[in-house]
Structures are given as structure tokens and as C-alpha cells.
Amino acid sequence: MSNAIRFLETLGQNPALSRLSSEQLQAMIDSLALEPAQREAVMKGDFSVLSQLMGGRTEMVGLIWEPGPEIPPGETPDADTPDENEPAQAPEEE
Numbered sequence: 001m002s003n004a005i006r007f008l009e010t011l012g013q014n015p016a017l018s019r020l021s022s023e024q025l026q027a028m029i030d031s032l033a034l035e036p037a038q039r040e041a042v043m044k045g046d047f048s049v050l051s052q053l054m055g056g057r058t059e060m061v062g063l064i065w066e067p068g069p070e071i072p073p074g075e076t077p078d079a080d081t082p083d084e085n086e087p088a089q090a091p092e093e094e
Contacts, residue, residue, distance in 0.1 A: 035053070
């Protein structure tokens, strides 16, 4: 884990650190072995830049998937029963 991530994790876990003066915060950041660009991003609070510098993801997506009813082993779904997740189709006209 990088020093920048450890530092941010420590800040998040210790509420007392959120009340540090800018000089105290600067002293803590200076004590870390960060690259100058990382140090600047942390001081500015620009975490999108920090993420880019560290090769982080630019976008994350969270999904929730609810599985359908379980089908007992050896059985297959009834082909005539529409899937709950598929939109209903209008009957074909003759």
C-alpha cells in the first residue's frame, strides 16, 4: 500500500486529525515519502489527480443483482413461461 493511501486511511480513521492546522498537516505530509505531484494533490485535496498518479480507476460502477428463483437440479426452465426480467411482447398480428 502506498504512503499516500496509508496517510488518507489514517486521516479517515482518526477524527482528531481532521482538526489539525494546515502547518501540522503539512508537517505530516512532508514526513511521508511522496512524489512531489502526489504531495501537491494531497495538500490540495485533489483526489482525482492523486488517483490518476497512482494508476487508480477513473470510474467505478456498483451493481446489485437479484437472482431469480432457483431451478432444482435436473429441471430446465419452461420455455413457455416468460422470463421475469424480459419485457412483455405484444402478440403477433395475423
